[in-house]
Each structure stands twice: as C-alpha cells, then as structure tokens.
Amino acid sequence: MLLKDHNLTIRPATKDDAGILCTWWNDGHVMAHAGFPKGLGTTPEAIAESLAKDGDTTGRRLILEVDSTPVGEMSYRNLGSDVVEIGIKICDSARQGKGLGTRFLKLLIAYLFNELGFEKVVLDTNLKNTRAQHVYEKLGFRKVGVRIHSWKDQLGRLQSAVDYELTQKLYIMEGGNFDKDR
Numbered sequence: 001m002l003l004k005d006h007n008l009t010i011r012p013a014t015k016d017d018a019g020i021l022c023t024w025w026n027d028g029h030v031m032a033h034a035g036f037p038k039g040l041g042t043t044p045e046a047i048a049e050s051l052a053k054d055g056d057t058t059g060r061r062l063i064l065e066v067d068s069t070p071v072g073e074m075s076y077r078n079l080g081s082d083v084v085e086i087g088i089k090i091c092d093s094a095r096q097g098k099g100l101g102t103r104f105l106k107l108l109i110a111y112l113f114n115e116l117g118f119e120k121v122v123l124d125t126n127l128k129n130t131r132a133q134h135v136y137e138k139l140g141f142r143k144v145g146v147r148i149h150s151w152k153d154q155l156g157r158l159q160s161a162v163d164y165e166l167t168q169k170l171y172i173m174e175g176g177n178f179d180k181d182r
Contacts, residue, residue, distance in 0.1 A: 001060070003107045008100070010074065010107055013051050013061040018044040020070050021061070024091040033129050034089075035153035057116075064090070064104050071095045074108055082119035084112050101135050109139070109166065119168045127160035141166045 003010040013021065024030050025047070026039035054060045059077035063070050072090040079085055088105060090096045112118045125132040127146065137143070141164040149158040 001111070003111055005103060005107055007067045008103055008107070009065040009068070010062050010104060010111075011065065012054065013063045013073065015048040015051055017063050017070070018048040018051065020063075021047050021073065024073065024089070027091075029093070030089065030091050033126050033132075035126075035151065035159060038154050062108070064088075064100070066095065066100065071100065072104075074104060076108065076112060078118075079122070082117070084116070084118040084121055086112070086121055086123050097131070101132075102139065105135065105139055109171065113168045113171050121166045122164065124161045124163045127162050133162060136164050139166070140170060142170075 001010075001012055022042060022044045025036075025042055028037045028039045031037070031039050051061055057078060059075065062074040062076075064072040064074060071092040072088065072095070074086065074088045076087075077085045086105075086108060088101055088108075090101055109121055112121055121141075123136065123141070125136070127148075133143075143162060144165050145163040147161045147163065150161055151159050153159050
C-alpha cells in the first residue's frame with residue numbers, strides 16, 4: 001500500500017520508523033489529546049515489535065509524509081463485519097492547521113472503501129478536540145454518540161469522547177467528495 005496525492009504520501013510504517021514514532025509517542029504535547037500528557041514512555045524496540053504484527057487485512061500503522069518528510073501517523077484496524085476504525089495525528093506542530101489532515105483522511109478513506117471493501121469507517125476523538133471534530137464533520141462523518149466522563153487520562157482526569165461513523169453508502173452517494181468547505 002502506497003497512497004499519494006501530489007506532495008503527500010501515506011505509507012506503511014516499518015521498523016525503520018520506530019525511532020520517529022517513539023519520539024512522537026513519548027512527547028506529552030503530541031499525545032495529550034489521546035490521554036497521555038506525559039507521553040507513552042515506550043521504546044523503539046517495543047514499537048518495532050508491534051509494527052511486525054501489522055497486516056493489510058487486520059490493521060496497519062501508517063506514516064504520513066509531506067515532500068518525503070514524516071509529519072504524522074495514521075492507523076486503521078479491522079473491527080470485523082466490514083467495519084474499520086481509524087486514527088490520525090499530525091505530529092509536527094508546524095504542519096497542524098494547514099488542511100493536511102483533511103487531505104490525508106480523504107486518501108485513506110478512499111482506499112478503505114474502494115480497495116479494501118469496508119462498508120463503514122468509525123473513529124472517536126476527545127470531546128475537547130474541536131478542531132478534529134470540525135475536520136471529521138467536514139468530511140461527512142456523522143456524530144453517533146458522546147461518551148461523557150468515559151475514561152481517565154494519564155493524570156487521572158475524567159475525559160469525554162465523541163464517536164463518529166462514515167458509511168460506504170454515503171461515500172458513494174457523495175461521489176467520494178466530502179469537503180463541505182469548498
């Protein structure tokens with residue numbers, strides 16, 4: 001799998017990416033929205049071992065590149081029954097807020113529906129992450145639930161999550177064109 005759109009590339013993460021993933025995952029600023037304001041405290045070796053278990057049909061960690069430079073990561077995980085869960089992080093703070101997440105998500109969603117044949121894409125985000133919510137809704141995701149105080153972050157603070165879904169049927173009806181800000 002290699003997805004490209006002009007200067008953007010989505011590619012599978014390999015053991016060679018374990019170092020950059022470790023840097024991002026151990027950075028509390030990058031990981032705060034996911035509930036880890038102190039970072040994960042992981043090692044490149046542990047990440048490389050985890051990446052070795054990835055597979056196209058079960059799930060995969062992906063590296064996001066702009067002009068061949070890693071700027072973030074995505075993942076997808078097969079939940080069964082033709083449903084796939086995705087996640088995304090633009091880890092380079094200088095690249096955030098520039099529309100890259102939207103472009104990367106469009107590429108991955110098209111691949112998951114058109115190439116892998118999933119019927120529904122689901123995701124969740126922290127209720128406080130309004131920027132992500134805006135992107136998901138702009139791409140056609142429907143809010144299907146809010147889980148108030150459903151989990152605790154690394155510091156023991158209660159957090160809430162918003163659940164979203166996008167169906168292949170809606171994707172086809174919209175012709176794969178979800179950018180509602182255009």
